[in-house]
Amino acid sequence: MNVGKAMRLRRFDLPLDEAAALTRFMPWTIAALVYLAVLALAVAAVADGALRLYSLRARLVTVTLPAVPDTGQSAREIAAALGVLHQTRGVTSATLVSPAELEQLVEPWLGDVDTSIELPLPRLIDVSLDPLAEPDLPALKERLQEVVAGATLGIEARSRDPAERMAVFLRAWGSGAGVLALLGSLLAVALITRVSLRAQVQIVELLRSMGAPDSYLARQFERYTLWSGLRGGPVGFLLAVLTILALLYSSREMELAGSVQLELRPLDWLLLACVPVVSVLLVTAVARMTAVRGLAQLP
Amino acid sequence: MLRLDHVAMRYGDGPEVLRELNLALPRGDFMFLMGPTGAGKTSLLRLLGLLQMPSQGAFTLFGRDVSTLKRDDLTALRRRIGMVFQDVRLLDHLSAFDNVALPLRINGGQDDQIGGLVPEMLAWLGLSAVIDAKPPSLSTGQRQLIAVARAIIARPDLLLCDEPTSNLDGKLVRRLMRLFAQLCKLGTTVVVATHSEDLVERYPHPILRLAGGRLMRPVPAPAAMAAAE
Numbered sequence: 061m062n063v064g065k066a067m068r069l070r071r072f073d074l075p076l077d078e079a080a081a082l083t084r085f086m087p088w089t090i091a092a093l094v095y096l097a098v099l100a101l102a103v104a105a106v107a108d109g110a111l112r113l114y115s116l117r118a119r120l121v122t123v124t125l126p127a128v129p130d131t132g133q134s135a136r137e138i139a140a141a142l143g144v145l146h147q148t149r150g151v152t153s154a155t156l157v158s159p160a161e162l163e164q165l166v167e168p169w170l171g172d173v174d175t176s177i178e179l180p181l182p183r184l185i186d187v188s189l190d191p192l193a194e195p196d197l198p199a200l201k202e203r204l205q206e207v208v209a210g211a212t213l214g215i216e217a218r219s220r221d222p223a224e225r226m227a228v229f230l231r232a233w234g235s236g237a238g239v240l241a242l243l244g245s246l247l248a249v250a251l252i253t254r255v256s257l258r259a260q261v262q263i264v265e266l267l268r269s270m271g272a273p274d275s276y277l278a279r280q281f282e283r284y285t286l287w288s289g290l291r292g293g294p295v296g297f298l299l300a301v302l303t304i305l306a307l308l309y310s311s312r313e314m315e316l317a318g319s320v321q322l323e324l325r326p327l328d329w330l331l332l333a334c335v336p337v338v339s340v341l342l343v344t345a346v347a348r349m350t351a352v353r354g355l356a357q358l359p
Numbered sequence: 360m361l362r363l364d365h366v367a368m369r370y371g372d373g374p375e376v377l378r379e380l381n382l383a384l385p386r387g388d389f390m391f392l393m394g395p396t397g398a399g400k401t402s403l404l405r406l407l408g409l410l411q412m413p414s415q416g417a418f419t420l421f422g423r424d425v426s427t428l429k430r431d432d433l434t435a436l437r438r439r440i441g442m443v444f445q446d447v448r449l450l451d452h453l454s455a456f457d458n459v460a461l462p463l464r465i466n467g468g469q470d471d472q473i474g475g476l477v478p479e480m481l482a483w484l485g486l487s488a489v490i491d492a493k494p495p496s497l498s499t500g501q502r503q504l505i506a507v508a509r510a511i512i513a514r515p516d517l518l519l520c521d522e523p524t525s526n527l528d529g530k531l532v533r534r535l536m537r538l539f540a541q542l543c544k545l546g547t548t549v550v551v552a553t554h555s556e557d558l559v560e561r562y563p564h565p566i567l568r569l570a571g572g573r574l575m576r577p578v579p580a581p582a583a584m585a586a587a588e
Contacts, residue, residue, distance in 0.1 A: 073461060075452040266448045269408055270462045270513075271438030273431065 074260055076284040083256045087292035093245035094296030094336045097238045102304045104234025105328040107227040114224050119189045126210040127180035140207040145187055150195030157184040249343040253281050253350040278351035285347035289340030297336040360386045360548055366416035368406050376402045377572045389543045391559045392552040394569035400552040404519045408442045409433055438466055441515035443523045447506045449494040455505050456490045462513040480508045499526040518549045536562055
């Protein structure tokens with residue numbers, strides 16, 4: 061008689077992993093929801109990374125000084141405006157657009173004319189800003205208007221291109237979907253535990269008749285859910301990682317992201333690896349709480 | 360050890376299925392419980408097994424007033440009771456060994472203790488060959504014996520059996536009754552519900568008769584009366 065073998069046959073007192081039990085779907089439910097959560101949060105992380113790259117791009121503004129007929133006054137105003145710009149924190153460069161460049165700019169509208177005689181043109185200064193310095197553009201505009209009446213500040217790079225807008229949307233969608241998937245896994249586990257408990261009232265009564273306290277019975281569900289999570293969580297995570305790698309590779313091949321490279325930082329991978337761990341811990345706690353509450357309601 | 364005074368019992372808001380029960384069972388006593396179908400035998404066993412609470416009257420078990428006990432205290436008392444259900448209630452996903460070991464595990468028994476007691480019990484009942492087998496692969500009689508083994512493995516102070524011999528042949532019935540008698544000698548109070556007139560005639564134990572949820576006065580078994588005469 062092999063007692064060791066006999067003792068090894070036992071896994072759970074309640075038939076939680078039997079073919080007829082709803083709980084046998086728990087590992088796959090957890091795997092599917094971890095997969096969705098990791099995938100959605102990865103999308104959010106990639107989008108966040110892309111937005112970070114967008115924000116790191118130098119922002120350009122154009123200062124426009126109104127046209128004046130007096131060349132001496134014009135030179136003084138340009139010098140004053142450049143002086144203000146160079147003293148402003150966050151301005152990395154300020155360059156006067158040359159008259160030749162200006163003529164090229166207006167040529168499509170005005171044709172080949174002698175602008176110095178026939179039409180006074182405004183003076184333009186191209187200004188590059190360091191986005192990390194967060195320059196105060198309204199204050200800069202005010203200071204420019206103090207030295208040159210009628211000076212304006214045109215912000216060139218404020219509007220987002222479609223890819224950037226898409227990244228904003230994907231970051232919000234990915235975060236929301238990831239959190240929803242995690243909540244979904246908690247709800248699914250709570251539901252499965254509750255239904256399973258109701259289906260096993262007779263066995264619960266049998267174990268109670270032997271003196272099993274509710275904590276013992278709840279621990280059965282807790283252990284089973286932990287076991288399911290330890291099986292389903294890594295599977296879901298692994299499949300999600302493979303999907304993410306495939307998507308990142310495809311996006312590079314197709315240049316979906318334009319000039320911004322889509323990638324996940326090591327920190328992002330680390331955070332994504334926490335998803336199955338956190339999910340397993342949460343679903344285990346939820347299974348125990350649901351079982352304790354359900355058992356208290358049984359006679 | 361067990362005392363019922365004017366006890367009634369009902370399921371939920373339903374009618375009383377047991378009423379005006381008065382009974383005292385001392386330690387080490389053996390009683391048969393008889394009555395027609397629907398008389399309340401199973402309900403009485405459930406009441407004595409603390410699976411149902413009295414709706415009226417006083418129920419004292421092991422010196423404790425059951426109606427005043429908290430959930431944890433009831434759990435502790437249930438560990439001193441062994442029950443054999445009429446529908447056996449073996450767990451089909453567990454081996455014969457694990458089914459019998461359940462009460463020991465619930466009581467916090469150690470693996471080496473369980474590994475010693477359970478095979479010994481199964482061997483005594485002639486079930487060594489099926490120690491690893493799961494209930495669906497066993498005969499009705501074997502399942503019945505495993506249910507009995509499970510009920511007595513933790514040496515209960517009170518053993519409640521609902522038709523424990525209904526699927527057993529004569530040899531096994533005798534063996535089981537001898538086992539129950541030995542348990543009584545060790546101090547276990549045994550109550551066996553049965554339909555079998557043959558069984559109660561053959562063993563000299565008092566009989567509790569239930570009819571319409573009421574308990575008749577305990578009477579000596581015919582064999583005991585004959586022996587006394």
